[in-house]
Amino acid sequence: xxxxxxxxxxxxxxxxxxxxxxxxxxxGLYVLADGMGGAKAGEHASRIAVETVAETVxxxxxxxxxxxxxxxxxxxxRVLEAAHNDASLEGMGTTLVAALEVDEELAxxxxxDSRAYMLDDRGLHVITDDQxxxxxxxxxxxxxxxxxxxxxxRHVLTMAIGASAPLTINxxxxxxxxxxxxxxxxxxxxxxxxxxxxxxxxxxGRNGGSLxxxxxxxxxxxxxxxxxxxxxxxxxxxxx
Numbered sequence: 001x002x003x004x005x006x007x008x009x010x011x012x013x014x015x016x017x018x019x020x021x022x023x024x025x026x027x028g029l030y031v032l033a034d035g036m037g038g039a040k041a042g043e044h045a046s047r048i049a050v051e052t053v054a055e056t057v058x059x060x061x062x063x064x065x066x067x068x069x070x071x072x073x074x075x076x077x078r079v080l081e082a083a084h085n086d087a088s089l090e091g092m093g094t095t096l097v098a099a100l101e102v103d104e105e106l107a108x109x110x111x112x113d114s115r116a117y118m119l120d121d122r123g124l125h126v127i128t129d130d131q132x133x134x135x136x137x138x139x140x141x142x143x144x145x146x147x148x149x150x151x152x153x154r155h156v157l158t159m160a161i162g163a164s165a166p167l168t169i170n171x172x173x174x175x176x177x178x179x180x181x182x183x184x185x186x187x188x189x190x191x192x193x194x195x196x197x198x199x200x201x202x203x204x205g206r207n208g209g210s211l212x213x214x215x216x217x218x219x220x221x222x223x224x225x226x227x228x229x230x231x232x233x234x235x236x237x238x239x240x
Contacts (some may be wrong), residue, residue: 001102002176004030005211009219011188012227017233018094019186020218022050028101029057030234034186036160037092041083045094048082049075049134049161053098054222065197066132068098068109072169076111079162093162097128097184099236104237106182108172112160117189117198118174119181119206124199127182128173131159176238181206185218188231192222202235211235 003027010017015223018035020043033049035042049072056071075096083089095112108116110128117126132155159168174182181202189198201221205214224230 001238001240002028002236003211003239004234004236005215006030006032006231006232007212007215009223009227011230012103012223014230016040016043017230018046019230020046020050020052020223021184021187021232021234023234024054024058026035027057029054030099030236031097032092032114032184032186032234033096033161034112034188034230034232035065035092035094035229037089041089041092042094043160044082044089045079045092046068048079049094049096052078053096057098057100063100063102065100065102065107065109065173068100068107069169069171071098072096072111073167076161076167077163080165083162090191093157093160095157096161096184099182099184102173103202104177105173105175109172110170110172111167112157114186116172117183117185117190117195119183119202120177120179121198124195124202125184126195127174129170131168131170132157176236178238178240179206180238182236183218184234184236186230186232188227188229189218189222191229192225192227192231193218211237220237 033046035046052075053071094112
């Protein structure tokens, strides 16, 4: 059995929240998107993407990583279509991370730089691969991490829902043993807090704390560190 909780905050700088997340405990579906675009277009993109994934999974007889891939492709099609039909939404896009419970595992699909992490006996480690200039160009070129943190291309995505067709979708399968905790988050969290700080907060919550409390503590830590972006957290834990 899995339990989950999600929380989103606009942060300390942004005037609106372009992140969007959704939990469907009955179907074991957990989705997060971080929108981008002028005016409020990012809000439209993230909502369209998440709602499309939820609808596609609900209507599908399958429960595997392939349904998540098809859902992401359909989300991409609908975001592109919405931008084509409304000039005010031109250029909008969104990241996406979707996780679906399949037997004793989570199937995960991701586009962009929102992330999924696993906290287990080995500690906190990232599951997903960022589709960013930093990860796909900067690191292979041998640039050190300090240079990458300040590089002018550090925020550039190489893939996003609504940016292009066809879409490159990363997908993964991870086991969910008792006590394992999956964190899904936008870059408003992982771009502000280092992994050891996130791990510390999550471990504090494992000692009798609730998922809601851990979500709130993660977001508060990001805001105390400046909260330059919207920050959204989804926590999923195996119990029983």
